Amino acid sequence: MSKSAVGFLVEYLENLETLVLSDTVSLAGTSCFSAMKHRAHMDGDVMIAGFFPLYALGIDRSNSDSSRQEDHTPCSLCRFVFKNYQFVLALAFAIEEINKDPHILHNLTLGFDVYDVQFGAWRVFKNPFICLFGKHKIPNYSCMRDSKSTAVLTGPLGVTSAHIGTLLQLYRFPQFTFGPFDPALCDHHKFPSLYQMAPKDTSISTAMVSLLLHFSWNWVGILTSQDQDDLWILPELKEEMTKNRVCVAYELLISSNGMLHIIKIMAVYNKINKSSANVLIIYGDNESLLDLMMFIEQLLIKGKVWIMNSQWDLKTRRYFMLGSFHVPLIFSHHHADVSGFTDFIKAVHPSKYPEDFFLAKLWFLSFNCSDADPDCIVWDSCSHDASLDWLPRHIFDITMSGDSYNIYNTVYAVAQVLHEMLLHQTEVQTIGNRKWTVPSPAQLHPFLKNIQFYNPAGDQVILDEKRKLEPEYDILNIWNFPEGLQLEVKVGKFSPYALHGNQLSLSEDMVEWAIGTTETPRSVCSESCGPGFRKSPQEGKAACCFDCNPCQQNEIANGTDMEQCVKCADHQYANTHRNQCLLRDESFLAFGDPLGMALACMALCFSLLTTTILGIFVKHQDTAIVKANNQTLSYILLISLIFCFLCSLLFLGRPNTVTCILQQITFGVVFTVALSAVLAKTVTVVLAFTAISPGRRMRWLLVSGAPNFIIPICTLIQVTLCGLWLGTSPPFVDTDAHSEHGHIIILCNKGSLTAFYCVLGYLGSLALASFTLAFLARNLPDTFNEAKFLTFSMLVFCSVWLTFLPVYHSAKGKVMVAVEVFSILASGAGLLGCIFAPKCYTILLMSNKNCLHGFRDKRLSRRNKHS
Structure with missing residues (x-):
């Protein structure tokens, strides 16, 4: 590590010291969490560190008692994100399941430390530094050697994983990102120690266009992030749309970089508002687009249909349910059901995990606990039989999400690698030296690059991005009737392995369209030309915009949107509707006439x-x-x-x-x-x-x-x-x-x-x-x-x-x-x-x-x- 880098880190840690001490809480007569106690911990022989975004900027208005949010959390202006706490539970569930399995990691236990990842390009390093190097230590090799952490979990945002990855790759810490696959993180020169658990979105363009074709939507808008990480989808999506004669009504690239982009959105507002396209394809990460869309959500016309990738989370954004864009169709990676996870969540209680500050925080906010400082463990005033199953599903979902499933696979990947290393070390050790030493993080990489296994749910897990299988997609729709329900319902599935034409399966009767509407929305530039008419392109417009002209005499068009009429054979003639050729009757002056x-x-x-x-x-x-x-x-x-x-x-x-x-x-x-x-x-x-x-x-x-x-x-x-x-x-x-x-x-x-x-x-x-x-x-x-x-x-x-x-x-x-x-x-x-x-x-x-x-x-x- 260079001297300039060490000097920068030392200076940064000195600034962090003030933040850490300001967050320390001490209340007499109670057992309270210090700044470093703002974590979830489970002891083990080998530790897995997790850095999850458990807080978000702003006060949670969904809670009736907003004063409960103004506490001594690590960020006094942050609100606790209930849904993200499932990441911690997925990590705990997988570790407990492995620790109970006698066939893997014999006489060795896993544990974890989970910390919140704070906002900002500088503050995102705070907890990783303190966790990995100690509160007052300068990072160097000797400090890292004493650490029990073997792997690090980051996500779900790619930008957060990238920031932390610049630190972790200095010491070749195995870093696992559980968020959506990010092409920017595939640079092995920049991130040599990073592994992405999510499958690539190799079929997302085909899946989205298949949905458009199913509903006969051929006139759609495209909205994506202007960041380089999300621009890769545009050429693939456009190529697939062109191949299937679906046209782009308008294309909007926005970013979260200030008011300049809001002004840009306002400039194209009339184009979006007046467009006949009622379908909008959105691809991007949650944070870069979602907050910006709050600004224009109330301006756009009602009845729009949003087709989104799984990075978007609408269940916690209630303004989507109140405005016009309340018909989302989300493509989420399909995964098998993990047995026992739901029962595990129902049985979770703070008394069972006393070193989990975030569970105490969630319990305090959810189950009518006393008004004491939520940083202190006081359970007597809470409901003793409370369960996370009581919470509304849009607040906290007990079914395993896609990101949680990636965390589950990460734990098993680490366990499989450690198990192989244990077997390998046992074979080479002498009979008199059977003590197994915890390997250094760098020693895991040769095994991680080639690992391939089946998890308990039956899915194959491959870390090598070149050998990853194409994902299947679940199509989700959010039900909001009665208002406030915000139930995420699976309405269809897309499988790239099915025969062409059978890849998409959808239950239309399960889709909840705009409130007060039962008919499927239409999104076409020009209405289809029925039988007897042919399409005539409109000069200077997209191929989906055309006029319908009747076929000429003795010509027919027996399908919809035919570009050319077909001339009937000489022994046939076109009927009056010009959609069918009929056999001509022979005409001659017969004796019977x-x-x-x-x-x-x-x-x-x-x-x-x-x-x-x-x-x-x-x-x-x-x-x-x-x-x-x-x-x-x-x-x-x-x-x-x-x-x-x-x-x-x-x-x-x-x-x-x-x-x-x-x-x-x-x-x-x-x-x-x-x-x-x-x-x-x-x-x-x-x-x-x-x-x-x-x-x-x-x-x-x-x-x-x-x-x-x-x-x-x-x-x-x-x-x-x-x-x-x-x-x-x-x-x-x-x-x-x-x-x-x-x-x-x-x-x-x-x-x-x-x-x-x-x-x-x-x-x-x-x-x-x-x-x-x-x-x-x-x-x-x-x-x-x-x-x-x-x-x-x-x-x-x-x-x-x-x-x-x-x-x-x-x-x-x-x-x-x-x-x-x-x-x-x-x-x-x-x-x-x-x-x-x-x-x-x-x-x-x-x-x-x-x-x-x-x-x-x-x-x-x-x-x-x-x-």
């Missing part, structure tokens, strides 16, 4: 009517009106009209390759025959009136039957066109999934539209030629002149197909087919009605006009006039 049935009936009726007319003409084939208009052409025209009406049936029913080819080819050919027959009849009429005069050259055309060649020639041309159509791009079966919602139209694709319009155009040219000739011959004088009827028939035919084209192209699905069928029927009916209806009328009803004598008389009279 009302429209298809009507058209089929019309086609059959017209074909039957045409057949009837054909029968009438055959029956009256010798009459003048039948003979006068070329009965062969009339028969051909009637037969072709029958096929024209029947070919419309090919357009009805479910299309297939055969029907698709036949319907277009049959339509083109039979109508070509019909129109060429009309054209032949028109030419025959023109030739007949031109050839009646003697000496006409065209007479031989009429006599030779030249008009009859019009039909095969015109038909051959159309057949050639159809052949080219079939050879290049024939019609085929096709589907249309877009024209009708919810239906897939089965239709015949024309194949080559050019060929289709060539066929249709050729029919139109024949009709136009027939119409022109018939129109020119309409006024020729003759009783049986049918030129007028042919003119009207062609006018109807052309009108139907000129109307057909725009209507056909604007129609979809079965309506388009119906338009084509109707056009076929209408044009065929026009030919049948305009040409043959007047003739049938004459044949059936005007038989007197159906003779040749009238025709001959008129011709004879005209000849006489010319002669």
Whole structure:
């Protein structure tokens, strides 16, 4: 040890002397504690020293008689922290359990000395100095050699352990910290003799994010200490949140270094208050954040949920229960139940531990003892059957806390090491020298670094931080209903060893939310997009902030918060809510449809009517009106009209390759025959009136039957066109999934539209030629002149197909087919009605006009006039 260090310590001890003497109390007639008697002591062959924060600054307002707190304690402005006294009891329980065990430390007992750790960077050294080096001694090797203390317990705050560790490492005292794992204490160059009993928080980020995902909280704030020891959690937490699409609403780093940070908190108050994030993750040690949060606790909106690590202790902070942040969910390290600890606490009494000043202090404050000086042992005025079990759980909990469990493991670690050293020393000693000497503290380190054992509760204890197991977490919730209950309840558990997806188990019905609220709080930037909607990111904002836009036509989103809609297959369609793809119904003009049935009936009726007319003409084939208009052409025209009406049936029913080819080819050919027959009849009429005069050259055309060649020639041309159509791009079966919602139209694709319009155009040219000739011959004088009827028939035919084209192209699905069928029927009916209806009328009803004598008389009279 350097001279400068020794000089500093000597100067410090001189200052401490004044403090020690000022704390000494002497009352006549009673046995009172001196300053050095402010401790808890149990004698043993090997001693374990403990430095615990048993006092806190301030007066305990929870006690109705506040004057009881103003006593002669080591710090006259401090209040006794009831909950921290469990540390002393855990130490005593573990030592008594080991001393009673015949299988460990045979013929050797453990003892302890516990002192309070006072506040301040300087005063924290006071009791460790006096305990380890004596009241007036300067610390050096000779003084340390006579000490019975083998190990030192410090905690739970890392800063306290660090301060004391700078002293203990000078003499390589094994120092055990029982508070939360602190990365700052892992520096083995700075703290070579320090061992942390708590497990690392290696899974705390995963555990917290799992809880967020369980409640669908994706919009949270983060609050942590600005100290370097707590900043390690931020990158891990953010990475885990990003991986699971949880966004940080705001991030707040604060420290306990004065009013500057309070001003900083006030600066971001509006951001916190107006934020839609109702969940706040807090990670840090108790003292650095908790007192500072008292300042802003009443300012923030109500109903916030706090997710905290186990370093926070809210049960002794009653203002949390009175304000808005009264929904804490705490992640505490899980540990097995230690058998007998609760019964041990219930049996604790000051008379059983007369050298425990802190127990006397607790008893005096809790069980209506006399108003005498609490530094004196006066038990007569106290309740004789009093027990710590009487105290409210938020004041003193008899179940073992996580920090107490670490103390319990520390004692067993020291005992295991001493036991191994005892066995080792026994093996190497000679038979004549069996006396075992207490090892120096430095001799424990080689054994401590490699120790690994199972404690009586069944948990594995490993001191090497590199080999520590990942901890499991208990999720705690504080119940405060009825008000003041402040009961810490386990509502869930997180195990990193479980299968993914089963790591978190939670009983939601056990969680007490805000007072007057039974529903789980929500904390989202944007409400979830339900089925049928997709997320649209808001520019410049976090990924959790988005708008919900409906899916486009024939697209669905069957889940929540989908980023992209899924397009339905061609044989499917999206329902009205756009959350499900449904099978499309096949749509075609079926015979069973009302429209298809009507058209089929019309086609059959017209074909039957045409057949009837054909029968009438055959029956009256010798009459003048039948003979006068070329009965062969009339028969051909009637037969072709029958096929024209029947070919419309090919357009009805479910299309297939055969029907698709036949319907277009049959339509083109039979109508070509019909129109060429009309054209032949028109030419025959023109030739007949031109050839009646003697000496006409065209007479031989009429006599030779030249008009009859019009039909095969015109038909051959159309057949050639159809052949080219079939050879290049024939019609085929096709589907249309877009024209009708919810239906897939089965239709015949024309194949080559050019060929289709060539066929249709050729029919139109024949009709136009027939119409022109018939129109020119309409006024020729003759009783049986049918030129007028042919003119009207062609006018109807052309009108139907000129109307057909725009209507056909604007129609979809079965309506388009119906338009084509109707056009076929209408044009065929026009030919049948305009040409043959007047003739049938004459044949059936005007038989007197159906003779040749009238025709001959008129011709004879005209000849006489010319002669």
